[in-house]
Amino acid sequence: MSSFGECPISRFDYDRILLGHGSGGRLTSELIGKLFLPAFGGSPLAALEDAATLDIGMGSRLAFTTDAFVVRPIFFPGGDIGRLAVCGTINDLSVAGAVPRFLSAAFILEEGLALDDLRRIADSMQLACDEAGVELVTGDTKVVDRGKGDQVFITTTGIGLVPQGRSLSIANAKPGDRILVSGTIGDHGVAILSVREGIEFETLLESDVAPLNRLTELLMTECPSIRCMRDPTRGGVAGVLNELAVASRVEVRVTESSLPIRPEVRAACEMLGLDPMYVANEGKLLAVVPGEDADRLLSVARQHPLGRNAALIGSVVSGRLGLVTMQSLVGGERLVPVLAGEQLPRIC
Secondary structure (H helix, E strand, O other), X not given: OOOOOOOOOOOOOOOOOOHHHHOOOHHHHHHHHHHHHHHHOOHHHHOOOOOEEEEEEOOEEEEEEEEEEOOOOOEXXXXXXXXXXXXXXXXXXXOOOOEEEEEEEEEEEEOOOOHHHHHHHHHHHHHHHHHHOOEEEEEEEEEEOOOOOOOEEEEEEEEEEOOOOOOOOOOOOOOOOEEEEOOOXXXXXXXXXXXXXXXXXXXXXXXXXXXXXXXXXXXXXXXXOOOEEEOOOOOHHHHHHHHHHHHHOOEEEEEHHHOOOOHHHHHHHHHHOOOHHHOOOOOOOEEEEOHHHHHHHHHHHOOOHHHOOOEEEEEEEOOOOOOEEEEXXXXXXXXXXXXXXXOOOOOO
């Protein structure tokens, strides 16, 4: 496993923030669990879902989420920070079972940012909103001194409607369930890295950044037995599976040969010593479904353009609680732990 940008220490005994605290790995979990949850409390926050589901009375429920985006570079193959911000927030609502409706956006702009670049970002955000059928209805703008903002940071907040009868949660998995991933993993992180490091491929590798709401709605309509869904962004597929194992008090077993990985992504990861299980994705989801419905869910997913490379990658068992294990290509078994820090900084 790579030490590329990774902080190996996982004890919460710091008096300063480290880069690894934003990784989505162990340091992030410790920061949330030992600092933010004691400060803010509240059962919706403590559930640690991608979006909070809130009962607003008269049988109506809202999903509410917020996220900040700090990708470098701000333009990359297949997308940009604007499309990333819109899709990331839409996807957090979508995997919570909600129908996304409205977004807000706050921009932190660095003095000296080219207006043409900002216009390109804004246009990209509107195109992503149109693609998903949502509206960006409010926002804010601040400017910081040159050298203090790395061009632009964007925070987006989203609101969606949760249809009656839907109750997805990372804590819902049960022994016998199967795990589906909607497509090839690691595309976003490796696309970002290829720009940073000047890596060239025989075929163009693009980020998978896309709004997932049309796909999630199809899956839940055709297969309402889905236990939970997550989009594996920071921390990658491995991060989500570990959250699932802990929250549901189960063991998750994955088969390496079943993981859908593009050859160029696999080659880049091998060259750089990275594990694609930990590389961020921005247009993929994981779904947990009862075993008897798994093949049907796979067939439904493959009917959608964003799910045509979907695969069943593992199962839920009642073995070693809170652990993720993988059956390797050579036949052995290994643990898939949570990283302390991050392999690739500043990718979402």
